[in-house]
Amino acid sequence: MIKRYLSAMALALGLFVVTVPAFAQEGGEGLPSAGTNVNDRASLQRGAKLFFNYCVGCHSLKYVRYSRVASDLGLSEDEVMSNLNFTGAKFGEPVISHMPADSAKTWFGKEPPDLSLEARAKGVDFIFNYLNSFYLDPSRPVGWNNTVFPNASMPNPLWELQGLQVAVHSEATPGHDSVVEKLELSQPGRMTPEEFKGATRDLATFLEYTAEPAVLERQSVGVWVVLFLALLTFLLYLVKHEYWKDVHENH
Amino acid sequence: MANLFDWVNERAPNLAPTFRKHMTEYYAPKNFNLWYYFGSLAILVLVNQIVTGIFLTMNYKTSALEAFNSVEYIMRDVEWGWLIRYMHSTGASLFFVVVFLHMFRGIMYGSFKRPRELVWILGMLIFLVLMAEAFMGYVLPWGNMSFWGAKVIISLFGTIPYIGPGLVEWIMGDFLPADATLNRFFALHVIALPLVLLLLVVLHLAALHEVGSNNPDGVDVKHGPKGNRWDASKPLDAIPFHPYYTVKDLVGVGFFLLIAAFIIFFAPxxxxxxxxxDNFTPANNLVTPTHIKPSWYFTPFYAILRMIPSFFGTAIWGVIGMFGSILMLALLPWLDRGEVRSVRFRGMGYRIALAVLVISFLSLGAVGAGVTAELIPEWFPGADATTLENAFGRIMTLAYFGFFIFIWVYTHFGLEKTKPVPERVTMHD
Structure with a gap:
């Protein structure tokens, strides 16, 4: 009885644990994986640096406070205030871009969205692939287009790092418009393609963190909770087994 | 301690007998299996929802302008707010997991049959209220899927002839889901429906304890041999609920919490x-999500709604089908005339029909969740995906309703060949 019981439970739990990782990743269907690791503090710090140098000019993180970034990323108040905070906000205030909303609408056709929750709404894979898929397109108002998010309003903010990509189109055949087959680097940037992939991965990691700052705490607490519950369940089973002895004997 | 007990007993002489009636002298069959954990687990989740819900309301702001921000405030700035919210959101989904399994147990072992019809009806009412409760709770974070989900579901009432359009406006308190809608849904979600739910749960248990629990063999232990170790007049094959089933259910609780913890901490x-x-984007009446779909636990019913076509110039048939699918379950005690309760001793036709019910329910869930819309073009490239999906969904809708029709014909006309039911319960150990 015990064996049957325990093996059934072990099997159920085993199946469950195997399926959880499949559900743990957030979104981004059909896109190559970003391969982020939100527990990699160095990657988070590099991503934060990129965000505050290249993104915060237009995009806010209205749910994220500078002080929280400092404590979660292991940075001092000084480091954050002098290296990351270019908006002039106080340490305890959230990250709000200075771009005037009206001008943004005139320049880009729409207001740059807040990115606090972008990784949860669209997925880290989307962010990573989007940042790698800009190409020059003179037909667009700002001169840029994107294969992951066609006709995006945003010009490539990281072109200095990536260089300039151009699209290679397929031949147009009757009934089929010409489509973008692949992107090619026409002019190299300050980073090699590999370095740039790493940088955009860091940026995606940072946005994964901003979408859910609790992610760092929840996983480290979770291990202990699960271990505790496993022990508790085992003890409860022993109690049950003891109480039920006479039921099985008198059967 | 003894003095305190006497003091209370003198002033509330019915307290101890009530505890005995429902716990130490409630005799339950001794052969409960895994399927019998889900009743107590449903109570556990209900308590979890109430307790975590109370803490959520302390920081949630009931306003279309502030609701979304306040949820993020809970997730980021409230101490352990993220844990409380994940316990509530995971609890909502697990509530339905537990309740679906609990209902399936009832169907499988014939627990809805005489004399437990009232227990079953009260259970079905709990299920209905739970669905309303979950739907309104889903609207409160005021994300974009909250908004569009609310819009689609409330619009269903617009299909009712004559009063429909006015009714929709009356429910929303506006022409779109808006601040007024959010406020009334909050009121219903945090006080009105939980009160109804608690009352129904008490009645469900009271009704159960009047007639006694069924068991996997469907054997009536009350009509079997009498006299167990505790009471000569009570069934031989029954044991006191407390402590036997309290300690056993605690094992189930531990195991259930382990699974819940995996989700809460590693895949919330x-x-x-x-x-x-889509619900991590604030509500926006100008931006429609690519696929509007309800939470997973509504998808089978939503699929029935979508699969039944409009005719005679009205879309009400789908709505009738959707509510009818739940009504069918409530009518089971009168549709299934079979004398044998448990699937263990029922005819092959019943076993096959039960499998069809499960397959159709899961398939409809896949249709409603958009899984088939994704898979069909992959599996059958070049085919007309919509036609294929509709055909599949409609066959599964027919299969779902077919179960109930089949069961009635099968049992009413005596077509079922059952196996002999044993005199006493069996234990497999």
Whole structure:
């Protein structure tokens, strides 16, 4: 009885644990994986640096406070205030871009969205692939287009790092418009393609963190909770087994 | 301690007998199996929802302008707020997991049959109220899927002839889901429906304890041999609920919490099934999500709604079908005339029909969740995906309703060949 019981439970739990990782990743269907690791503090710090140098000019993180970034990323108040905070906000205030909303609408056709929750709404894979898929397109108002998010309003903010990509189109055949087959680097940037992939991965990691700052705490607490519950369940089973002895004997 | 007990007993002489009636002298069959954990687990989840819900309301702001921000405030700035919210959101989904399994147990072992019809009806009412409760709770974070989900579901009432359009406006308190809608849904979600739910749960248990629990063999222990170790007049094959089933259910609780903890701490969105991606974007009446779909636990019913076509110039048939699918379950005690309760001793036709019910329910869930819309073009490239999906969904809708029709014909006309039911319960150990 015990064996049957325990093996059934072990099997159920085993199946469950195997399926959880499949559900743990957030979104981004059909896109190559970003391969982020939100527990990699160095990657988070590099991503934060990129965000505050290249993104915060237009995009806010209205749910994220500078002080929280400092404590979660292991940075001092000084480091954050002098290296990351270019908006002039106080340490305890959230990250709000200075771009005037009206001008943004005139320049880009729409207001740059807040990115606090972008990784949860669209997925880290989307962010990573989007940042790698800009190409020059003179037909667009700002001169840029994107294969992951066609006709995006945003010009490539990281072109200095990536260089300039151009699209290679397929031949147009009757009934089929010409489509973008692949992107090619026409002019190299300050980073090699590999370095740039790493940088955009860091940026995606940072946005994964901003979408859910609790992610760092929840996983480290979770291990202990699960271990505790496993022990508790085992003890409860022993109690049950003891109480039920006479039921099985008198059967 | 003894003095205190006497003091209370003198002033509330019915307290101890009540405890005995429902716990130490409630005799339950001794052969409960895994399927019998889900009743007590449903109570556990209900308590979890109430307790975590109380803490959520302390920081949630009931306003279309502030609701979304306040949820993020809970997730980021409230101490352990993220844990409380994930316990509530995971609890909502697990509530339905537990309740679906609990209902299936009832169907499988014939627990809805005489004399337990009232227990079953009260259970079905709990299920209905739970669905309303979950739907309104889903609207409160005021994400974009909250908004559009609310819009689609409330619009269903617009299909009712004559009063429909006015009714929709009356429910929303506006022409779109808006601040007024959010406020009334909050009121219903945090006080009105929980009160109804608690009352129904008490009645469900009271009704159960009047007639006694069924068991996997469907054997009536009350009519079997009498006299157990505790009471000569009570059934031989029954044991006191407390302590036997309290300690046993605690094992189930531990195991259930282990699974819940895995989700809460390592996959709280469950890949977009428990917390949808589109709901991390604030409500916006100008931007429609690519696929508007309800939470996973509504998908089988939503699929029935979608699969039944409009005719005679009205879309009400789908709505009738959707509510009818739940009504069918409530009518089971009168549709299934079979004398034998448990699937263990029922005819092959019943076993096959039960399998069809499960397959159709899961398939409809896949249709409603958009899984088939994704898979069909992959599996059958070049085919007309919509036609294929509709055909599949309609066959499964027919299969679902077919179960109930089949069961009635099968049992009413005596077509079922049952196996002999044993005199006493069996234990497999």
């Amino acid at each position: 969105t469950f890949g977009g099934w428990f917390l949808e991606h």
